[in-house]
Amino acid sequence: MSEEILNGLAEAIIRGDEEKAKEMAKKAIEANIDPLIVINNGLMKGMQKVSEDFNKLIIYLPEVMMAAEAMKAALSILEPKILEKKVKEEKKKIVIGTIQGDIHDIGKNIVALLLKANGFEVYDLGRDVPVDEFIKKAEEVNAEIIAASTLLSTSMPYMEDLINLLKERGLRDKYIVMVGGGPVTREWAMSIGADGYGEDGEEAVRVAKELIKVKKK
Amino acid sequence: MITIWEVLDRVETGPYMEEKDFDIKVIAKKCRELVKEYDIKYNPEEIVTTDSSLADDLFEAGLKLALEAGIYCINTKRIIKFSEEEIKEGIKSAPSEIIVGQGRDSRILYARDIEDKRRPIICGGQAGATIPEEWYVPMAMSYMKEHLIDMINHGGLAIVEGRKVRTNTPLEIQATRRELAMLREAAARAGRPGIGLIAGESSVSALGDLAIASERYMRTSDSHLVALLNELKTDYDRLAKAVNFTEYGAYNVTLVDPIIGGYAGGPEGVAITFIASFLLGRLLYRSEYHVCHPIHFRYVSTSAPECMWNLNIVGQAMARNTKFIIMGDVWTSAGAGSEMIFYEIAANTITNVVTGTHPLGVSATNGKYPHASGLETRFMAEVALASVKLKRNEANEIVLKLLNEYKDKMGKPDIGKPFPELYDMKKVIPKNDWETLYKSMKKKINDIIGGIIEI
Structure with a gap:
C-alpha cells in the first residue's frame, strides 16, 4: 500500500500534476508513512527522474518547472507532519543569481530548478544581482553555497569581486562559492579561487553535493 | 511600417504581465499548443528536409505566435503587441538585398532561396568569444586575408x-572603441579597408554601442547585432541600441538564439519561436x-542535430514565405587545430547554404576559447561555395x-589550440x-561529400 502511494506521488511529480501530488501526499499522511520516506522515496524519486529526463532532452524546461510546482504543493500538505515529527532536513541552502551587469537568466534558472529538484533550498536572487546582495542574502538565510552565473565575459570580473568581498569581510571560509555560465571555464573558476564550477546544470548539482559533503567532513 | 516612436510608446503602455507568467503561460503554453495544432x-x-509543406506550416505557426505573444519588455513588464496588418507590413517592407561594406570590398547581401545556386556571402570571425588585445589585430587579419571571406564578425575584448x-x-x-579601431587597422593591413563589419561585440550593454556610432568606428555600411532575449523578450539596453543605429543609419541585425530545451520546449517549439522572433524583430x-542561432541546451553548438534541423526548417520557412535576409550561425564544439571541427563545419555549413541562409562563423569552441583562426573559416567558405550544387x-x-563522425564527441570535444x-x-x-x-581534412571530407569542393 505504502509503495503504491509513494509511486503515485513520484508519478504525480513527473507529470507535474499539482492536484494529484496533493492528493497522494494526503494519502501518505493517512497511511502514516514516515514523512522522511515520503520525501525521499516519493517526491525526490519523482524529481530525480525529471532531472534525468531533462538532461537527456526527453522533457524540457516547462515540464521541470511544473514538476517543481507539484513538489511544492505536495510539501505544503506534508509540512505539518514534518514539523510534528521534527524531521530535520539536511541543511543545503544555496543562494543563486545571475551576477551584476547581466540579464541572461535561463541557464541560471535551469541550474536553480535542478538544485531544487535535488533537495536544495534555493534562494534565487534573479538577474543583474549586485555582488554584495549575494553575501547579504547568504548571511540572512545562513546558506552554505553562493552560486553566481553569467553569459557575459564582462560580468565575469564581478565573480572575482564576489570572492574578494567575501575575503575582505572575513567570510570566505564560511561559504562554498560556485560559478558557471557560457564564457566561464573551469580553469578561470579555479584561477579566481572559486570552490566549484559546473559546465552544465547536471555538473553543477553534482559538484554542489560533493562540495557540501567535503565541507562537512 | 510602424515607427520606432510607436514601438517605444507600446513598451510603456502595453499589457502588464509578470515575467514568469509570460515564460510559462504564454511562451511554453502557446509553443506546445502550436506544435500540436500544426x-x-x-x-x-531528415536534418535537411524536403518537406516544403512542413516549412509552410511552421511559418503559419510562427506568425500565430508572433500575433498572440508579442514581445515582453523586462524593464516595464509590459508586452509590446503588433497587429497582423503591422506584421505583414514588416514582411512586405523588408529589404531583399542590401549593400554591406564600402568600395571594392562591398558586397550585396541578399535573401537566399532554398537550393539557391548563387554564391552565398561568407561572414567570418570568432564571434561570441573574447579575444586578447595583443592578438586581436593579427587574429582579425587572419580572416580578412582570406579572399573567400566577404564580411567580418569577430569577438570582443574583455581586457583593455x-x-x-x-x-x-x-x-x-x-x-x-578599441575593438573597432583594431578591426579598422586589421582591415587596412589586410588590404581590405572597406570590408563590411558586424561589430561592437564588446558592447554588452548599450554604452559601448552608443560610443561607436561614428564614421571613425562604425560606418553606415556596417552592422551590429541586437539580440532578442530568451524567449521573445527585450529590454531598454537592446532598444537603445536599435534606436541609436536607426538614427545613425547603420544596419540593425536581429540576433535570435532560442534554447532547445528551454521555455519554447524542444526543437519544434524553438523553430516556431524563431519565425515569431524574426517577424517581431523586424x-x-x-x-x-x-x-x-539555435542553442542546444547541453552542447550549445549549432552543429548539434536538433540545431541544424532548426537552421534547415526555419531557413526554408522564411525563404518560402518572406524575402528576409538571414545568416545562419556555424558554432562548433571543437576548436581550431582539431580534426573534429572540420566535420562540424561541413555539416552545419551545408545545412545552412542549401536551406536559405548565409553561413556566419566559425565560432569555434562555441566562442568559449580563442581557439580559432581564418583557416577553418576558409574551409567553411569552400564548403559553402560547393554546397550550391546540392539538392x-x-x-x-x-x-x-x-x-556520424562527431555526434558522440560533442560532450567532450577536442578544443584545439589558441590562435x-x-x-x-x-x-x-x-x-x-x-x-x-587542414589539407588532409579537406581531402577526407571532400571524399565523404562526393568531391564537390574544388581542390
Missing part, C-alpha cells in the same frame, strides 16, 4: 590596456537582416554521414602543422 515534427533522419572590463562601466566604452528593431535530399544524406599556436603571428599565415591538417 503537427510540427522533428525528424533526426590590462584592465578587466566590467559590464555597463566606462571601460565598456573603451573596449568597444518591427521592434527595424532590422534589415537577421541571425539564426536538399543530397545535402541530407551528406549531413547525416558527417554527423598563436596555429598561426605565425608576424606573417599572419597558418603554421605548417595546422595547414597540413
Whole structure:
C-alpha cells in the first residue's frame, strides 16, 4: 500500500500534476508513512527522474518547472507532519543569481530548478544581482553555497569581486562559492579561487553535493 | 511600417504581465499548443528536409505566435503587441538585398532561396568569444586575408590596456572603441579597408554601442547585432541600441538564439519561436537582416542535430514565405587545430547554404576559447561555395554521414589550440602543422561529400 502511494506521488511529480501530488501526499499522511520516506522515496524519486529526463532532452524546461510546482504543493500538505515529527532536513541552502551587469537568466534558472529538484533550498536572487546582495542574502538565510552565473565575459570580473568581498569581510571560509555560465571555464573558476564550477546544470548539482559533503567532513 | 516612436510608446503602455507568467503561460503554453495544432515534427533522419509543406506550416505557426505573444519588455513588464496588418507590413517592407561594406570590398547581401545556386556571402570571425588585445589585430587579419571571406564578425575584448572590463562601466566604452579601431587597422593591413563589419561585440550593454556610432568606428555600411532575449523578450539596453543605429543609419541585425530545451520546449517549439522572433524583430528593431542561432541546451553548438534541423526548417520557412535576409550561425564544439571541427563545419555549413541562409562563423569552441583562426573559416567558405550544387535530399544524406563522425564527441570535444599556436603571428599565415591538417581534412571530407569542393 505504502509503495503504491509513494509511486503515485513520484508519478504525480513527473507529470507535474499539482492536484494529484496533493492528493497522494494526503494519502501518505493517512497511511502514516514516515514523512522522511515520503520525501525521499516519493517526491525526490519523482524529481530525480525529471532531472534525468531533462538532461537527456526527453522533457524540457516547462515540464521541470511544473514538476517543481507539484513538489511544492505536495510539501505544503506534508509540512505539518514534518514539523510534528521534527524531521530535520539536511541543511543545503544555496543562494543563486545571475551576477551584476547581466540579464541572461535561463541557464541560471535551469541550474536553480535542478538544485531544487535535488533537495536544495534555493534562494534565487534573479538577474543583474549586485555582488554584495549575494553575501547579504547568504548571511540572512545562513546558506552554505553562493552560486553566481553569467553569459557575459564582462560580468565575469564581478565573480572575482564576489570572492574578494567575501575575503575582505572575513567570510570566505564560511561559504562554498560556485560559478558557471557560457564564457566561464573551469580553469578561470579555479584561477579566481572559486570552490566549484559546473559546465552544465547536471555538473553543477553534482559538484554542489560533493562540495557540501567535503565541507562537512 | 510602424515607427520606432510607436514601438517605444507600446513598451510603456502595453499589457502588464509578470515575467514568469509570460515564460510559462504564454511562451511554453502557446509553443506546445502550436506544435500540436500544426503537427510540427522533428525528424533526426531528415536534418535537411524536403518537406516544403512542413516549412509552410511552421511559418503559419510562427506568425500565430508572433500575433498572440508579442514581445515582453523586462524593464516595464509590459508586452509590446503588433497587429497582423503591422506584421505583414514588416514582411512586405523588408529589404531583399542590401549593400554591406564600402568600395571594392562591398558586397550585396541578399535573401537566399532554398537550393539557391548563387554564391552565398561568407561572414567570418570568432564571434561570441573574447579575444586578447595583443592578438586581436593579427587574429582579425587572419580572416580578412582570406579572399573567400566577404564580411567580418569577430569577438570582443574583455581586457583593455590590462584592465578587466566590467559590464555597463566606462571601460565598456573603451573596449568597444578599441575593438573597432583594431578591426579598422586589421582591415587596412589586410588590404581590405572597406570590408563590411558586424561589430561592437564588446558592447554588452548599450554604452559601448552608443560610443561607436561614428564614421571613425562604425560606418553606415556596417552592422551590429541586437539580440532578442530568451524567449521573445527585450529590454531598454537592446532598444537603445536599435534606436541609436536607426538614427545613425547603420544596419540593425536581429540576433535570435532560442534554447532547445528551454521555455519554447524542444526543437519544434524553438523553430516556431524563431519565425515569431524574426517577424517581431523586424518591427521592434527595424532590422534589415537577421541571425539564426539555435542553442542546444547541453552542447550549445549549432552543429548539434536538433540545431541544424532548426537552421534547415526555419531557413526554408522564411525563404518560402518572406524575402528576409538571414545568416545562419556555424558554432562548433571543437576548436581550431582539431580534426573534429572540420566535420562540424561541413555539416552545419551545408545545412545552412542549401536551406536559405548565409553561413556566419566559425565560432569555434562555441566562442568559449580563442581557439580559432581564418583557416577553418576558409574551409567553411569552400564548403559553402560547393554546397550550391546540392539538392536538399543530397545535402541530407551528406549531413547525416558527417554527423556520424562527431555526434558522440560533442560532450567532450577536442578544443584545439589558441590562435598563436596555429598561426605565425608576424606573417599572419597558418603554421605548417595546422595547414597540413587542414589539407588532409579537406581531402577526407571532400571524399565523404562526393568531391564537390574544388581542390
